[in-house]
Amino acid sequence: MRTLFLISSILFSSLLFAQQARDMIIVNGDSLVGKTINGESIREVHGNVVLTQGNVRITCSKAIQYIARNEAELIGKVVVKQDSVIINTDIGYYYGNTKVAFSKSGISLYDGHVNLSSKNGYYYFDEKKAFFYDKVKLFDEITTMLAERLTYYNDENKAVAAGNVEVKDTSSVMYADSLIHYRDNKTSFAYNNVVIYDPQSRLAIFSNRLESYKQKDYSKIYDDPVLVKIDTTDNGQLDTLVISARLMESYDDSTKRVVATDSVRIARRDFSSINDITIFYRNSEFLFTYKTEISSSSPVMWNENAQLVGDTISAFLKDNKLKQLIINSNASIISSNEKYGFKYDQISGRKIDMYFDESGGLEKTEVNGNVLSIYFLFEDNEPNGLMKSSSERAVILFKDNSVEEVKFYGNAASEYHPENLIEGKEKDFTIPSFMIFNNRPTKELILGKRINKIFSQLNKLQHYGR
Structure with missing residues (x-):
């Protein structure tokens, strides 16, 4: 029994060592310098640096590898790749144990569908999730989204944005405190201080909740919605049509109509x-x-x-x-x-x-x-x-x-x-x-x-x- 226990322990240790070896960052480059700083072993790798860990591949001009921590600082023309995801930055950091990349030097991401950029950002490779903050910009075909913070789920094609959210396309712009957007079916849910503006008809709708179903050319606006159409009088003064209701539904098909329902109130100059x-x-x-x-x-x-x-x-x-x-x-x-x-x-x-x-x-x-x-x-x-x-x-x-x-x-x-x-x-x-x-x-x-x-x-x- 004791012999069996020892064999099991050796096998487990071997498997654990093999797993750890597979999960360690591998760094190659034109030149390598080993150092010990404050008792910690590091490697400085210069020139055509390539870091790999599983299906994650990173290239840069210089890398500082912290061996015990399984981490690396990335410097100069940093490109991080995993499957279709490509991340670019000037200076970044990679955490090997958690498979997370981070940059506070301006970061961009492209996954074959969307372009995402900001001043700072994290990418979680196991979860295939990005969290970017500070002047975030996401571009998707004809839609541009701006926000203070944004989490993008690559596999779900889902974006969760918060803080001064702005969404622009060829026909309108929308503002909100926060927004959830699904790229595949072009569905969005906006929350608090929502404003939709159509510059062609000079029409704005204010509310606290919005559900947008782009493929159906339909939006549902509720929680104290108000429609305001901007007009100008002959003498150049601003005039407005104001409509309030419990619920508003906007149809962006050929009819271009807004349906206001329940407790409707309308006011205009005339x-x-x-x-x-x-x-x-x-x-x-x-x-x-x-x-x-x-x-x-x-x-x-x-x-x-x-x-x-x-x-x-x-x-x-x-x-x-x-x-x-x-x-x-x-x-x-x-x-x-x-x-x-x-x-x-x-x-x-x-x-x-x-x-x-x-x-x-x-x-x-x-x-x-x-x-x-x-x-x-x-x-x-x-x-x-x-x-x-x-x-x-x-x-x-x-x-x-x-x-x-x-x-x-x-x-x-x-x-x-x-x-x-x-x-x-x-x-x-x-x-x-x-x-x-x-x-x-x-x-x-x-x-x-x-x-x-x-x-x-x-x-x-x-x-x-x-």
């Missing part, structure tokens, strides 16, 4: 809205909102002093100006009078079309189907009763944003109510669908405490790509 779902087409400047099957309320939109309600509302813009509004099904417009409290001009029908002139002022309104209207009359700016009318169709013409002419067609009927009979009884004269909504959103209400930060970022973003 109109605003609250609704449950809005579809915004980025390139055509077309905005569409509608009443969903599960919704109990219709979309509401405000233009100047008018409140618009309908099951669907479409807004068409051209050259950053409102050109047309279409209200379909259960459509109504209620216009307030700043001087006289409850004297609301009202009109309803199946469909309402509103047309705007080149300056954005209301030019014409057409109402079709079961038209009902109540208009308060004034003479020399003093109240002069109201006109209550019904018809199948109505056309209202405007001049300088004031009613110039009203025409009724098809079974038209009108009745005049003098001022002395309606004074104090204005609430008795309303259309059946009359309802005033007091929750008109503004940019300030939508953006809240983030307003200064967002507009500061917008000022920088609008110069991006120029």
Whole structure:
């Protein structure tokens, strides 16, 4: 038994020695100088230096090998290779026992797919993992990623970036505190202070979470998302369209649309809205909102002093100006009078079309189907009763944003109510669908405490790509 134990011990020791021998760094070069410093044996190898350990091969101009530690300092034109991975640096260090390479003198990595570089970095050969930090840059086909820190998993084609992350491609740029990116299926997950900017349409989306599925041309944006489209007025001032919702979905296919869902609020200089779902087409400047099957309320939109309600509302813009509004099904417009409290001009029908002139002022309104209207009359700016009318169709013409002419067609009927009979009884004269909504959103209400930060970022973003 004792003999068997001794044989086993000898065999184990031999195997361990063989394993250690295989794992020791082997260094060759043009010249070699052996030294002992502070009791430690070292070798300085000069000229055409080659270090090998298993499938790891390193070349450099000079190497200092620490034999007992199984480590080596690498100096001058350092190239490290393992399979398809190639690492370049000027000065580096290799830890043989853990198979880790390190450099703080500028380092780059190429694996046949991505180029990765930074000021400092580690590469773990057994795990096939890189950890780079300080001014990290990753280039993948048409995408460039910048970050303070990045871990790249070679076998998984996965990158985990953190700290001032920036991702740029040919059509957009994205910023985030951190990001996980899978190269194979072009899927990314971004976290905290997320900003996506499309310079062509001058559109930015701010949120705290983003899921991007590039192969499907689809992105999901949530956790307090806000869309801001940068526009410029005729006098050169910055104007913006602001949309907030619980969820935003961006489709980067031929439609180029963003779908905002749940608790949607919209604000712009010339109109605003609250609704449950809005579809915004980025390139055509077309905005569409509608009443969903599960919704109990219709979309509401405000233009100047008018409140618009309908099951669907479409807004068409051209050259950053409102050109047309279409209200379909259960459509109504209620216009307030700043001087006289409850004297609301009202009109309803199946469909309402509103047309705007080149300056954005209301030019014409057409109402079709079961038209009902109540208009308060004034003479020399003093109240002069109201006109209550019904018809199948109505056309209202405007001049300088004031009613110039009203025409009724098809079974038209009108009745005049003098001022002395309606004074104090204005609430008795309303259309059946009359309802005033007091929750008109503004940019300030939508953006809240983030307003200064967002507009500061917008000022920088609008110069991006120029």
